[in-house]
Amino acid sequence: MAREIKSTLELALEKIADLPRLTDEELRQQQEDEYRPRGEALATRFLSGEVADSSLEAELGRWKEGAAEIVRRSFLMRLCRAMPLGDEATALRVFTAVEAVCGGSGAEALARYRQLAQSFRQLRQRERTSVEQAERERLAAAGISGSAVRVDLADNPSWLRRERELLRELEPALDRLKRELLDAVLEPGRSGEAADAAGGRER
């Protein structure tokens, strides 16, 4: 009878032995699920300025081997996905990080981004001038004029709509650029994930 009473340890070991073994693929996925959010969180903290350029290397250096690679990749993917056209300060932070993490591998994409951002700026300025002109005419028709009055478009519905349309028009070019940047910074064979990232799909 006493022989049939199993110790807690024996019971636990039996349970573990009954568990199905994880395949290599499942192990890889488990590791991916664990470390990807850390890379993404680091990107968010970096973009918000909470993590300074100078501490980026140390932050990424906290992880080793496989984990380090997952964190680095998810960090870069989140960064590139966050790259906006209308906010060049944020875009420059993205490129700063890309250069810090990957050396010069993003240089070509950076030059292209600058071109794209410049076309956006020019188009935006042209549109802005025309909306401003229309607003001034509307003001004059309403009976408001004089040197004391300046039109402010930040809350102006027609300007906000036009700006959104402009961003939408340039979005395909920006997406292509994000894809290229990711292809350049991630190691070969990862371009499928890069395309996912550039397309903005969360996995």
Added chain:
Amino acid sequence: MRVVDDLFAYVWRGRDNNCNSYVFARALADGKHVLIDPGHVTTPALGEAGIARLAESMQDDGLDLKATGLVLLTHCHPDHCEAANSVREDSGALVAVHEAEVDLLRQGGCKVDLVLVEGDLKLGPAAELELRILHVPGHSPGHIAIYWPRHKVLIAGDNVFFRSVGRVDLPGGDVRAMARSLRRLSELDADYVLCGHPYGHPGVIEGRAAVQENFESIQDMMGF
């Protein structure tokens, strides 16, 4: 209460703090009004109706608050500007504030359509109503006063009260700037001074002698 021509004063008569409002009636195209300082929606301490009461008082003068086309804010303290956004939404009026307080107003959740700087403001289809926007900081950094040369009317906001002046101890207040602004306002040729609040007096100071006497008493107090 009609002050002069089509300029109306709406003196706050509640117990809680709120501002006086002023209206240039039918000053814009399509007979729309220009409202200066709509005040509180509801006063914070006692919950008195602010903007609804203003609408009723305007109605008594045959003016519809919903026919407002432009809201001018003397400055961005909530007792002057809180109802600006609701007037904007209800009437489609444009909201205008001095450039130094645009961000502050937006932070408070109000949309801004026009930025004001020192200069001329012409109103009406043929620009027949000519006003002057004066940048007079001190009580707040982007405080403006509105001067109407034709009838020598000064809408002074929270710079000038009856025998008193606005506070300078609030954020953005500046006692030296206030003294400069008061000196400047006192040098205007004014027959009417319309104050931002009815402190100890309705705040509508009428007549050249009364205006001068008021500035003299302020001058003694501030030493400018």
